[in-house]
Amino acid sequence: MLQIRFSNRFEHLEGALLDAMATPPESPFVPEEIIVGSAAVKRRIELAAAERFGICANVRFSFLAQ
Numbered sequence: 001m002l003q004i005r006f007s008n009r010f011e012h013l014e015g016a017l018l019d020a021m022a023t024p025p026e027s028p029f030v031p032e033e034i035i036v037g038s039a040a041v042k043r044r045i046e047l048a049a050a051e052r053f054g055i056c057a058n059v060r061f062s063f064l065a066q
Helices: 010-021 039-053
Strands: 032-036 059-063
Touching (some): 010 039, 032 039, 039 059
Parallel strands (some): 032 059
């Protein structure tokens, strides 16, 4: 499902994303799709998810330009 959130603070968006990722997916074989604007944002989300959950796995990142 597509969810769009607006904020001027990246920390608020990151927290909302990690809260949404905390619920287990319906199928463990389908990766979660996250669209990011740059490789730096992708890396920051990977590190934040790994810090909160212990691992960042089964997540597919796509870029806006694709």
